Amino acid sequence: MKKAIIIFLGFFLSTNLSLSGQSDYQAYMQKSIAMYDSVKTLADYQNIANRFDRIATAETEEWLPNYYAGLTYVYMSFVRGLEDDKRDEYLDQALVYAEKASEIAGPEVEVTVLIGYVYMAKVSVSPALRGMTMSSKVSGYFEKALSMDPNNPRANLMLGRWKYGTAQFFGSDISEPCALMQKSLSLFEAAKNDAPIMPNWGKSQAKAMSKNCARNN
Amino acid sequence: MDSVAGKRYSPYSLASKSRNMNRSILLFLFLTQSILAQNTFSGIVLDVKQELLSGVNVYLLKSYNGSTTNKDGSFKLSNLPEAGIIEVSLLGFDSQQVNLEEVDFNTQQRIILKESFNKLKAVTITAGSIEVSDSRQAIVLKPLDIVTTSGALGDVIGALNTLPGTSNNANDGRLFVRGGSADETALYIDGLRLGSAYGSSLSGIPTRGRFNPNLFKGNFFSTGAYSAEYGQALSSVLSLYSLDMPLRNQTDLILSSVGASAAHTQVWEKQALSTNLSYTNLSPYMNLVPQNIQFNTAPQGLNTEVLYRNKLGKNTFLKGFYSYQNSRLAVKRPQIDSEELASTNLKNDFHYANLSLKHGWNKKHLINAGLSYTDNNDDIKQDSSIVIAKNQLAHLKVNYQYFAGARLKLKTGLESIHEKLTQSSNGPSLSNKQNLYAAFAEVNYHVNSDFLVQLGLRNSLSGESNNLMPRASLAYRLSEKSTLALAYGDYVQNQNPSILMSAENLAASAARHWVMNYQYVTKGITFRVEAYQKKYNRLLRIQETYQSTGTGYAQGFDLFIRDRKSIENLDYWFSYSFIDTKRHWRGFSTQVQPSFAPKHNASLVGKYWLNRLNSQLGASFNINDGYSYENPNVAGEMESKTKAFSSLNLSWSYLPKPNLIIHLEVTNALGRQNIFGYQYSTNMNAQGNYKEMAIPQSAKRFIFIGVFYTLSKNKNANQLNNL
Numbered sequence: 001m002k003k004a005i006i007i008f009l010g011f012f013l014s015t016n017l018s019l020s021g022q023s024d025y026q027a028y029m030q031k032s033i034a035m036y037d038s039v040k041t042l043a044d045y046q047n048i049a050n051r052f053d054r055i056a057t058a059e060t061e062e063w064l065p066n067y068y069a070g071l072t073y074v075y076m077s078f079v080r081g082l083e084d085d086k087r088d089e090y091l092d093q094a095l096v097y098a099e100k101a102s103e104i105a106g107p108e109v110e111v112t113v114l115i116g117y118v119y120m121a122k123v124s125v126s127p128a129l130r131g132m133t134m135s136s137k138v139s140g141y142f143e144k145a146l147s148m149d150p151n152n153p154r155a156n157l158m159l160g161r162w163k164y165g166t167a168q169f170f171g172s173d174i175s176e177p178c179a180l181m182q183k184s185l186s187l188f189e190a191a192k193n194d195a196p197i198m199p200n201w202g203k204s205q206a207k208a209m210s211k212n213c214a215r216n217n
Numbered sequence: 218m219d220s221v222a223g224k225r226y227s228p229y230s231l232a233s234k235s236r237n238m239n240r241s242i243l244l245f246l247f248l249t250q251s252i253l254a255q256n257t258f259s260g261i262v263l264d265v266k267q268e269l270l271s272g273v274n275v276y277l278l279k280s281y282n283g284s285t286t287n288k289d290g291s292f293k294l295s296n297l298p299e300a301g302i303i304e305v306s307l308l309g310f311d312s313q314q315v316n317l318e319e320v321d322f323n324t325q326q327r328i329i330l331k332e333s334f335n336k337l338k339a340v341t342i343t344a345g346s347i348e349v350s351d352s353r354q355a356i357v358l359k360p361l362d363i364v365t366t367s368g369a370l371g372d373v374i375g376a377l378n379t380l381p382g383t384s385n386n387a388n389d390g391r392l393f394v395r396g397g398s399a400d401e402t403a404l405y406i407d408g409l410r411l412g413s414a415y416g417s418s419l420s421g422i423p424t425r426g427r428f429n430p431n432l433f434k435g436n437f438f439s440t441g442a443y444s445a446e447y448g449q450a451l452s453s454v455l456s457l458y459s460l461d462m463p464l465r466n467q468t469d470l471i472l473s474s475v476g477a478s479a480a481h482t483q484v485w486e487k488q489a490l491s492t493n494l495s496y497t498n499l500s501p502y503m504n505l506v507p508q509n510i511q512f513n514t515a516p517q518g519l520n521t522e523v524l525y526r527n528k529l530g531k532n533t534f535l536k537g538f539y540s541y542q543n544s545r546l547a548v549k550r551p552q553i554d555s556e557e558l559a560s561t562n563l564k565n566d567f568h569y570a571n572l573s574l575k576h577g578w579n580k581k582h583l584i585n586a587g588l589s590y591t592d593n594n595d596d597i598k599q600d601s602s603i604v605i606a607k608n609q610l611a612h613l614k615v616n617y618q619y620f621a622g623a624r625l626k627l628k629t630g631l632e633s634i635h636e637k638l639t640q641s642s643n644g645p646s647l648s649n650k651q652n653l654y655a656a657f658a659e660v661n662y663h664v665n666s667d668f669l670v671q672l673g674l675r676n677s678l679s680g681e682s683n684n685l686m687p688r689a690s691l692a693y694r695l696s697e698k699s700t701l702a703l704a705y706g707d708y709v710q711n712q713n714p715s716i717l718m719s720a721e722n723l724a725a726s727a728a729r730h731w732v733m734n735y736q737y738v739t740k741g742i743t744f745r746v747e748a749y750q751k752k753y754n755r756l757l758r759i760q761e762t763y764q765s766t767g768t769g770y771a772q773g774f775d776l777f778i779r780d781r782k783s784i785e786n787l788d789y790w791f792s793y794s795f796i797d798t799k800r801h802w803r804g805f806s807t808q809v810q811p812s813f814a815p816k817h818n819a820s821l822v823g824k825y826w827l828n829r830l831n832s833q834l835g836a837s838f839n840i841n842d843g844y845s846y847e848n849p850n851v852a853g854e855m856e857s858k859t860k861a862f863s864s865l866n867l868s869w870s871y872l873p874k875p876n877l878i879i880h881l882e883v884t885n886a887l888g889r890q891n892i893f894g895y896q897y898s899t900n901m902n903a904q905g906n907y908k909e910m911a912i913p914q915s916a917k918r919f920i921f922i923g924v925f926y927t928l929s930k931n932k933n934a935n936q937l938n939n940l
Contacts, residue, residue: 058279137464140464141464144464
């Protein structure tokens, strides 16, 4: 009997702990994600990246902390006034996180989009040098993401953005990228945010890009 | 900044331990205690130069409790347990750990971080080597440069001929490096030997590299003092690397003034197959554009390539490559001692197969194993005489690499090369077989980010001769932008199989290289200067018998400047090579300057992107001071020199749509009549002279027009890589 109580207690404790562990994770993730809204400087981004890095180190079974750490380093590479080498350093680090996320998650559309995003940012560091050789990698990842989930708003958005840039460069027709962007926007609008820590960035970009499309058509 | 109560152990580990109640209760007590603990850990983080570091992640390992240092390098962590590890990390620095049990919580901490050893930023071997890749270090050339170099006509070799250390022999087409003949450069694909590396041709008609450059992601071109991994090359090594996993299916079609080709890449989850089929026939072109040589059969042939890749496991990768090629041509050429034209027919049949396996484990070990096989068949008819030659080469190789941390790498390997030549000319066939076994070991050690030492040793055994060859390289970074490097090596190469056929035990030729290199790299600009000295021994001499008693030397320097920054959309490079070389070899009784090694060589290559026309305009200019040749009317040997060689090449690539490219290229646009040497009559004429006949270019200029069309799901994919 005593043993049974202890076992019961043990189970109670462990489930209780498990719940509060999960909710801690959820809460800390949510709080960190919310910090994107008030970012002003590179240091603010670094702070967020460090938070996700801590969670990633503690939660080795979760891909999202690695995903967000990688995403934050991509954002950091876009901060104005950075040297090319620094941008590359951030992006290499972003790729390390993205690959870790991919290892944990297996095939995952969001991670695939992120890897494409990293390469897209790498091209933007030196379009003349990398555009020709790296662009097939960028479009390759975005296309792969889209084939994994045709209704992922970020996959549609990023492929649209990439194709829009290429079309502008060549002065060719922008209807295809604009269709992707339009689809992305409607997917964003239809999306229900029932999992608050899942990636949900991109809606404002989709809006802005769709406006561009409307203006240029 | 913010901190959250110490996170407890993973719930799963507790659940599994629930059978062992005492432990879990203890753990529970411990956890409760840790939540209640109120220790504060605060201080500053600095680098070795005492500069404050901001953005440093300071946190309790395995918890969310942490903080990022401010501008003033300060941090503060509260609610810490009595025991635990504090991790201090920042991108670009070695992380540090602090054990809380050893911390006095009442004092301010001073934590010093050391800049980490970053492989990407560390100095690399620069002496004697030119890496063509997309990596950051490859500052001389990128893979795309190979195919967009005007005058190269999409040939890897053609592009390398604009680099320092090479001599342009435009009527030959092969690579001649720092006073070495073409067969002193060995070609490798994925680390395995490629025999008969150039398309078969006749003297005076330039050849090309055998494969479509689009199949390769990059290459490593060494102009001297190269690593112990390579042997059987007296002057130089060119190692090509085939493409890894492509990302998408794609079909490429090419229609050009010299033929047509179709290529397709199919990608599966773990496998990929690339195939290429091309047919070349210059006869319609030669009917339109007059040639200096009369062709009875214009150069024509079939080329097939299959590249297969399979990701067998997470750390295991298999690559297979097969190519079949055939070609033929026939010419009629004037002869010096006869009014009649001499006709020559050439037929070539070529197979190459290559299989390689790469397997790594624990991120510390890497094994590469592979084998290659070349089978080259030439059938040459010269008037009534027929020469049939079959060259076979098999290469087996195993490499093992051990990465002992980021700074130390050990590489060791075993290989064997089996070569067989079977030759018959109007009679019974003769053959010669050679087996070579070699072992090598190499240590690559970064003393720090700025100083690299590489020491290697190679031993090769062939027939009865055993050769031990030390190799060494040093690279030292003088400042952020400049590097000084030094390399040394001993090399041997067996005599040509056709010579060994009648002189079996002839010793291998030997060379000793010294190379010194200075490199200055700043954003968009590369400057390189390299000086070298080589000594040759046991070169082939042809007296009454074959002997390996020849000697020689080569010394000189190269300059290379590349600038893609000063003028917007313009990218250009300039290279100059000075070569002073003489060899006492072949039939000569004194030291002579070889015909293929002009003293002064220069190339200027430019590419300009014209946005308005969606076009890339390219130009290249090659010049040297002329080729030495033997003139029996002048005293001495090889004392004469042709007039200077020069060639201006122009190209225009137009991209009307992202997946369509129209490419126009003209080599030797000015139509300069270059001379590569003279042939002399064997008989003295009445004036006491030997009559001469110039060896011209096979054509005044070469004009290429091609349409490159790409089909894929992504309409933006194109064949820029093909140009």
